[in-house]
Amino acid sequence: MSPVLIIFFVLAGLAVLGALNLVLQKHPIHSALSLIVVMVCLAGLYLLMGAEFVAAVQIIVYGGAIMVLFIFVIMLLNAGEEEHTDFSKIAKFAGLPLALALTASLAALVVKPGQNVHGATQAVIPKATEQISTMLFKDFVYPFELTSFLILVAIMGALVLAQREKK
C-alpha cells in the first residue's frame, strides 16, 4: 500500500464522512462545516492528482468565498435547527430508496466489472497550470469572457434581490 494510496483513502474517507455529516446534521452551520471538510478533502485529492491550480482555486473560491457566503447568510438569517416536517409523502417514503438507487447505479456504472481496476493511470500532468492558462486564454477564450458576463449578471441579480426596496 503506497503512501499515496493511504493519503487517498484518508482524504476520501474524510470526504465521505463529511458528506454523510452534511446529511445527518440538523443545524445548517454544521452541515456547512462538514461541506467545507468535503471541499478541503477534494482539494487535497486534486493535489494528489497533481492538479495544483484547481486545488488552490477550489479552496479559494469554494472554501474561501462560496461557503463563507453560505455561513454569512446563515448567520445573517440566524437560521435555527431545521423543523422536521413531512408534508411530502413521496419524499418520506420513496425518497431514500430512490436516492440510494441513484447512487448505486452511478457507482456500478463508473466501476465497470471485468475491467482491470488497477488500470494504469497517467502520471501527474507536467506544467498543468501553464496548460490550463493557455487553454483558457486561447481555446476557451470566448466561454471565459462569457463567464465574466455571467458573474456580472449574478452580481446585479444578487443586488436586486437582496436589497430592501426603499420607500
Next chain:
Amino acid sequence: MIAFLQQNAFWIITIVKIALLLFIVLTVNAYLTWFERKVVAHIQSRWGPHRVGPHGLLQPAADGLKFLFKEDPTPLGVDKFVYYLAPFLALALSLTALAVIPFGPDPIVLFGQKIYLWITNPDIGLLILFAITALSVYGVALAGWASNSKYSLLGGLRSSAQMISYELALTMSVVGVLLMANTFSLTEIIEKQSHGVGGVGFLGWNIFAWGKDGLLFPQIFGFICFFTSAIAETNRAPFDLPEAESELVAGFHTEYASFKFAMFFIAEYTAMITVSCLATILFFGGWVSIFPDSWTITHYIPSITLIPFGLWVIYDGLKYETIFGKLVLPAVGFAMFAIGAVLLAGAWIAPLHQVNEFIQPVFWFTAKVFVFLFFYVWARGTLPRLRYDQLMNVGWKLLLPVSIANVIVTAGVILWRGHV
C-alpha cells in the same frame, strides 16, 4: 539507527524545522506584543510596560502565564463544538501559512543533509497562501456565531463580510507581481527580483521593477493596495471592526477567555507576520540586499550593524536603575558586540566568511519584515478606526478598481516591453 535516520531524514528534518519555526514564531509573537505596547506607548508619550524585567522585557512571559492560569468559562447556550473549533481553526490556519514562507536562499549542510530555510517550497506557494488566508475567515466568523452573543455575532458578520471584500483586492493587487514573475513559487519570485539594474539591489524589487528586463511598471499602487487590504484581512487597526472595543466590547472573541483567547491572539499576530513576510517577498525583493553585491561591505552589514548596537545596549544597561538591568543588559550587549566582532573577522577567515554569506540574506529578510511589523503598530497607534460603510467603500470602490487598473497597466507595459 543511523540507517533509519538516513532513510527518513526528510521527515525528521521537516518535523524538527516545524518545531523550531513554531518556537521562533511564538516567541516573536510574544515579543511583538511587547514591542507593540512599547511603540504605541511612546507614540502616546507613555512608558508602556517597564516593571517586569528591564524595559518590561519579561512582560510577555508574564502575560503567557496569565493566559494559562486564568479561569476559562464557557458561556451558556454556545454551540460547544463550533465554539471550541473556532480558535483552533484560526490558530492552525495562521500557523500553516508560515509553512510555505522561505526565509533564506541557501541551505545549511548538516550531516550531508541540505537543510533549506523553509518547510516546503511548492510551485504554487502563493496560491496556497491565499487559500489559507481565504479559509482563515472561518475562525473569526464561527467564533462570532458560536458564542451565542450579539456582540460576537455582529463581530463575526463584520469580519466575514470584511474579509471577503478585501480578499478580492488582496488577490488582484498581487497579480501585477505574478505577471512580472511568471510564477507562483515564492522563491522564484524573489529570485526574479534579485537583478537590480546596474547591480543596485533594490532597483530590482517589484516596487521599483527596474530589473534586468529594463524598467517595467513599478508596483507601488499594487503594494499600497496589497498592504492596505492585508491589514484589513488581518483585522488590524484601522480596519479592526470585528473587535471594535468601543462598539462591540471585543467583537468576535468577546466570549473567549484565557487560552482560547490567546489562540486568537497568537493567530492574529502570526497572520501579521505572514503578511509582512509576503509583502517583503512580493514587493521588496525578499532577502535581496539593498546594496550591490559587488561591494565587500554588503556581505558584512549584519555584523557591522551588530557591533554599535551591542555597544549601545551596554551603555544603556550601565545607566539602568535596577541591579538586574545593570547586570543583564551589559552582558547581552557585550555578547552582541562579541558576535559582531567575530563575524566581522570573517572578512579574513574563510569559514566565518561562509557564515556571513549565510546570515546576510536572512538578515535583510527579517529586517524588512520588521519594518512592516513596525508599520502595523505605527498604523494602529495613529490611525482612527473606519466606519463600516467607509470600510466597504474603501474596499470595493477604491482598492479593487485601483488594483485592477494596476493589473491592466502592468500587463500593457509587459506586452509593450515584449517580455512575456
Next chain:
Amino acid sequence: MPTPMLDHLWIIPLLPLLGAATNGLFGKNWPNKLVNAVALNATGFSFLAALEAVREFIFVRNQELFRKEFFDWIVAGSFRAGFDLQMDQLTVIMVLVVTGVGFLIHIYSTGYMAHEGGYYRFFSYLNLFMFFMLILVLAANYVLLFVGWEGVGLASYLLIGFYFLKKSASDAGKKAFIVNRIGDFGFMLGMFLLFKTFGTLDFTQLFAKSAPWANEGWGVFGTFTVACLLLFTGACGKSAQLPLYVWLPDAMEGPTPVSALIHAATMVTAGVYVVVRSHVLFTHSETALVVVGTVGCATAFFAATIGLVQTDIKKVLAYSTVSQLGYMFLACGVGAFGAGIFHLMTHAFFKALLFLAAGSVIHAMGGEQDMLHMGGLSKKIKVTYWTMLIATLAIAGFPPLAGFFSKDSILFEAFQREGGWHPLYFFGLLTALLTSFYMFRLIFLTFHGKQRYDEHHVHVHESPWSMLGPLVVLAVLSVIGGWMAAPSFWGGEDHFTSFLSPIFGAAHEGALSEATAHSFELTLAVVAVVAALIGLLTAFWLYIKQPGKPAEIAKSLKPLYTTLCNKYYVDEAYGAVIVKPLLALSTNVLWKVIDVEMIDGTVNGIAHGATATGDITRQTQSGNTRSYAVWVVIGALAVLVIIFWPAIRAMAGGAQ
C-alpha cells in the same frame, strides 16, 4: 443597356403599400397634411417610377417583353407561383392609367375628404388599393394576378363601407364582396382547369403551350371554352356584367373619389384586362367570344335603359359605367381587344372625370345627390360645369373627343366582324344613343333649367383647386386622349393598335379591304355621331324646352317606367331566389346544427377532457419542492438507465 427601374419593378407596387402601412399604423393622430404627404408621395413616386419603367421598356428594350422572377412564392411539385412581374405593351397602358389617374384622384381626395372623419384610414385604404391594383396589372402569372384581384376586392369592400356607421354603406360593402366572391369562384375554377391542362399558370409559358392547340368552333365545349367561360365569370363579377352587375350601383355608397377610382376607372376594368390578357385562350374558343360579346352588349343596353330614369347623380354614372364596361366586353367579344383596351383607357379618363365632377357638384350642394333638387348650377360652378360638359361630350361620343374614337372603333369592329346581320352593332348603336341621352339629361337637370333647391339651406360654392386641378387635367386627357388612335380616314393613323399589335398580333384583320374599310368606317362614324346627336336633342327637348314632358311620358308608360325605376326588380329576384333560401339554410342547418352542435360540441368536449385530465394529473403538482426533488431524482435515474442500458445488460449478463 441598364434598365434599373425595370430590374426593380417591385418598387412600383411597393411604394403605395408602404404608404398604406405608414398611414394605417401611425396616421391616426397625425395632422391631415402629414397623411397627405405620405399618401401623395407614395402614389406620385409610384407614378414617376412607372413612367421611368415605361421609358426603359420602350426606348431601352425596344418594347420586347420584360419579365423577371423576384422570388418564389409557392413551389409545390411541378407547380410554381412566383412573385414574377412583367412589362409589356398592355401592362404599360394599364400601369400608366392606374398610377396616373390614381394619383390625380389622390390629389382630388385631399380636397374632397378634408372634412371627413377617418382621414388617415381613407388614404391608407386608397394606397392599399393602388398596391393591389398594380400587382394585378404587373403580375406575370394568374396566381399573382389573383392576389391583386382579391386585394382590390378587399380594398373596394373597405372603401365602399367607409362610412361603416351607415347601414346602407356597410351592406353595400358586403354585397359587393359577396357578389365578387361568386365571380372569383369561377375565376379560381378556371385557373385550376388551366393548370390541370397546361401544368402552368405563368402567362408566357401558358400561352406558348396553348398556341398550337386547335380552335374550338361554335358550340364546342372544349377545355378552352370552359376555362374561358369560367374566367369570364370572374370578369363579370369584377366588371359588373350581367348577371353579377348588381353590386356596382350600390357601391356608390362609398365616397365619390372611391367611386371614381375604383368603380369607374380602374378596378372594374380589371375584368376586361383579364379577358384581354388571356385573349390567346379566348381566341381559341368561338363560343366564349360570342358569349363575351353578347353579355357585354346586353349589359351595355340593359344598364343604359336603367340609367335613363335614375335621379341620383352618382347612380346614373354608375349605370353608365356598367354599360360602358359592356362596350369593352363587346369589343373583346368581337375580337377587337385593342379597341377594348383603348376604350378602357379613354373611359378611365372621362368617367373618372365625370365622377369627380359629380363629386364636386355634390360637394357644392353640401351632400345633395338627387338631381331633381339641383338645376341651374352652371353659373355657380363654372369649372366643374365645363369639365363635366367636356366629359359628357366625350362619353356621348362627339368628335374629336376621346370617347368618339374608342366607341367608334368598337362599333366599327363589331360591324365588320359579324357577317350578315348585326345585332351587336345595332344594340351598340342604340346604347350609344341612350348614353348620350341620359348623360345630357344629367347635365341639363343638374346645370341648366331653373334651380330646384333652397338658396337659404344650401349655399353653392366652387370646390377648392385641389379638386378642380385634377378635373382640368382629366378634361384635357379626355379631349386629346383619343387622338393617338385617330382612324385613318381622320387623317391620323392608329398608333394605339400598332403599339399593341405585338401582343394581339394579327388578332383581327379586317374582313374588308382597306378602301371599303375606310368608307365603311366613315359612314359608321357619321351614323354614331348622328345617334349621339339624336340623344342630345331629345334630352334638350325633354328637359329644357318642356320640363313637364318626362312626367307625362312616365305616366303614359307606367309599367315600363316603374320596372326601370326598380331596375327590372333584379335585386328583388336575387333576394327571393338566392338570398332567402341561403339564409334559411345557414341559420337552420349550418348554424344551429353543424356549428353549435357538432363543432362547438367537439371543441368544448376537448376542453372539458383537458380540464378533467388536468384535475387528475395536477395531484403531482403538490407545490412541495421536496416532492419535486424526488421527481428529479427519478428522472435522473431514468436517464441513467436509458443511456447505459447496454452496459446494464452486460452487467446482468456478467452476473449470470
Next chain:
Amino acid sequence: MVPTQYYLLLSAILFGLGAVAFVFKRNIITIFMSIELMLNAVNLAFVAFSQASGKVDGQVFVLFVIVVAAAEAAVGLGIIILIQRNRQSLNIEKVNLLKL
C-alpha cells in the same frame, strides 16, 4: 498511482449523498449546499478524467463549473434571503405557493 476508478467511485458516492441531502433536508440553505456538494462530486470526476487522459481540459471545465457555482450561489442566496424575508421561514415545505 491511484486508479481512476477509485476517484470515480468516490465522486459517485458523494453525488449520491448530495442527492440524498437534496431530497431529505428541509432547510433551503442546506439543500442549496447539497447541490454544491453534487457539483463538487462532478468536479472530482472531471479532474480524475483529465488526469487519466493526461489532458487538462477536464481541469479547465472544473474552473468553469466553479465560476458557475459562484454565480449560482450569489443569486441563490439572494433568493433565500428574500424567501426568509417574505415567509419568515427557511423550511422548504412551507414555501409551496406553486401549488394549484
